[in-house]
Amino acid sequence: MSLVELKNLTKTFGGLLAVNDVSFNVEEGSIVGLIGPNGAGKTTVFNLITGNYIPDTGEAVFNGKNVVGMQTHRIVNLGIARTFQTIRLFKSLNALENVLSGCHCRMKSGVFASMFRTRKQRAEEKHVLEKAMAELEFVGLKDQWDIQADSLSYGKQRLLEIARALATEPKFIILDEPAGGMNDQETQELIDIIKAIRDRGITVLLIEHDMSLVMKICEHLVVLEYGAVIAEGDPETIKNDPRVIEAYLGADDDLL
Amino acid sequence: MMIRKQDILCLAGAxxxxxxxxxxxxxxxxxxxNIGxxxxxxxxxxxxxGQCGLFQMGHAAFFAIGAYTSAILNTMFDIPLLWTMPLAGILAGIFGLIVARPIIHLRGDYLLIVTIGIVEIIRIALINDVGGLTGGANGIFGIDRPMLFGLKIKRPYQFFYLIWGFCAVTIFLFHRLENSRFGRALNYIKDDDVAAEGSGIDISKYKLIAFVIGAFWAGMVGTIFAGKMKIISPESFSFWESVLLFTIVILGGMGSIRGVLLGAFLIIGLPEVFRDFASARMLxxxxxxVAMMIFRTQGLLPPLPRKYDVSRFFSKAEGEQS
Structure with missing residues (x-):
């Protein structure tokens, strides 16, 4: 069954057609890659799914529900989490608090419960602390829990964003260039983490320029160029698709 | 519960x-x-x-609404002053909600300008004797002294305990608020509102709640102020008051309770200490x-990181090592 169905999404910015009639499905429990040259509209597609942008036309159906027009935090509540291409951590806060932000939408205690520190509130705080530490451990940042986010290395900041996204208890996670700025060893660890995410039953959609990573972990690829889908299929088919090769011409063919 | 050295020092100081x-x-x-x-x-x-990072320079408006609510209820309906305190807070809070709702999405400087407008609107409305209730430019006089447990509070030292007692309660509750889901949410919004929304936080809702709590509290202070002065007039709630409050928070350290307290002592207290220097003191x-904004932009006492007891997550691993 498809967890996510994008139907004829179109988005223009002024005269620029950023996303042109994009449709594809993401099967539950799969790892899907969205690839394409720079400026092809990949991140815009992500922003349309997460509610950061509203499409001019089209639908983004998640779990049988059209999320177009919903506010981002509601979409997160439904179970879609994301990371950002340009890392957007809470820089002045430590790693643990960054992950706790993800727990927020699964918590209930309000202003009065906090002021009077009710038993329920204390139990909830204790519970999310456990959850947040578990997510930090999952991405291998447990020992750095009290490091301020912007003091972490680039690669670790990316992992922290993933931990924060996982803390929202998503069914579907969108990773925007998760390996950007990572060295080979970090990328290898990332591959294991993405597989582990899938093994937790979370469907993954990712944008990535590191083709070795994409080819290793994605079961299905969608190729975007000038805002439109030009090819779709398993990595082997995509590798040999003449239109894809043409789109990437100018880049090293060996990459594909 | 752990008692730390710092807590003891704080209590001793208090x-x-x-x-x-x-x-x-x-x-x-x-x-x-006054400092209190x-x-x-x-x-x-x-x-x-400080916590939510919303540039609000119209805080005197909420203070004014609280003070006038108490003054009107007390002088016209003879309701004991302190009884009007919750209502003063609630009215200020509702006003905060109404004015903040349409402007809550504004960023930084835009919000600042609108809030300056609000405090001016309130002041001018008070001068123009809205609904014949506010007494125009003369204000309202003959406000009763507050009564607490049958004791009439009128001497400065009595007010000292009322005001600083209320301040202590405020610190206690706000400290807890700061160290909660709510307080964290405000900090996330201050740091990066797009990431906060993307992490599932309803940022408009939290900004509004921050406004309402701030307004509610300022309204309650208005009640005490009315009882202390016995006379209130629009002059007491000018734009300058808002600027002073803004400066206290920025100077002390945005989001830091101890910073704000220090800021209040410096901004309100120091001019009194240096009264002999007359006009030079403002210079x-x-x-x-200016010097501080260049050399210490985070304020005199920036907030300390929150404390989390995570030792239980590590004890097992350490046991394996040894």
């Missing part, structure tokens, strides 16, 4: 401070009272400006502000 009316004369006790009122107001502004004051 105890010494509580004795100060015994050694100070009425004038200096009154200075401390500004401290509570600045703490309430700190939720909006020195201004120069000090």
């Amino acid at each position: 105890a010494v401070f509580a004795c100060s009316p015994l050694v100070l004369d009425a004038y200096w006790t009154d200075v401390l009272n 009122l500004y401290a509570i107001l600045a703490l309430s502004l700190n939720i909006i400006l 020195i004051f201004g120069a000090a502000m």
Whole structure:
């Protein structure tokens, strides 16, 4: 069954057609890659799914529900989490608090419960602390829990964003260039983490320029160029698709 | 519960401070009272400006609504002053909600300009005697002194305990608020509102709650102020008051309770200490502000990181190692 169905999404910015009639499905429990040259509209597609942008036309159906027009935090509540291409951590806060932000939408205690520190509130705080530490451990940042986010290395900041996204208890996670700025060893660890995410039953959609990573972990690829889908299929088919090769011409063919 | 060295020092400091009316004369006790009122107001502004990062320079408007609500209820309907306190807070809070709702999505400087407009609207409305209730430019006089447990509070040292008692309660509750889901949410919004929304936080809702809590608290301070002055007039709620409160929060350290308290002592207290220097004191004051904004942008006492007890997550691993 498809967890996510994008139907004829179109988005223009002024005269620029950023996303042109994009449709594809993401099967539950799969790892899907969205690839394409720079400026092809990949991140815009992500922003349309997460509610950061509203499409001019089209639908983004998640779990049988059209999320177009919903506010981002509601979409997160439904179970879609994301990371950002340009890392957007809470820089002045430590790693643990960054992950706790993800727990927020699964918590209930309000202003009065906090002021009077009710038993329920204390139990909830204790519970999310456990959850947040578990997510930090999952991405291998447990020992750095009290490091301020912007003091972490680039690669670790990316992992922290993933931990924060996982803390929202998503069914579907969108990773925007998760390996950007990572060295080979970090990328290898990332591959294991993405597989582990899938093994937790979370469907993954990712944008990535590191083709070795994409080819290793994605079961299905969608190729975007000038805002439109030009090819779709398993990595082997995509590798040999003449239109894809043409789109990437100018880049090293060996990459594909 | 753990008792830390810091807590003991804090309590000792508070105890010494509580004795100060015994050694100070009425004038200096009154200075401390003023500091206390500004401290509570600045703490309430700190939720909006310091914790949530919303540039709000119209805090005197909420303070005014609280003070006038209490004054009107007390002088017209003879309701004991302190009984009007919750209503003063609620009305200020509702007003905060109404004015903040349409402007809550504005960023930084835009929000600042709108809030300046709001405080001016309130002041001018008060001067124009809205609904024949506010007494125009003369204001409202003949407000009763507050009664607490059958004791009429009128002398400076009595007000000292009322004001600083309220301040202590405020610090206690706001400290807890800061260290909760709510307080964290405000900090996330201040740091990066797009990431906060993307992490599932309803940022408009939290910004509004911050505004309402700040306004509610400022309204309650208005009640105490009305009882202390016995006369209130629009002059007491000018734009300048809002600027002072804004400065206290920025100077002390955005989002830091101890910073805001220090800021209140410096901004309200120092001009009294240097009264002999007359006009030069504002010059020195201004120069000090400029120097601070260049050399210490985070404020005098920036907030300390929150504490989390995570030792239980590590004890097992350490056991394996040894």
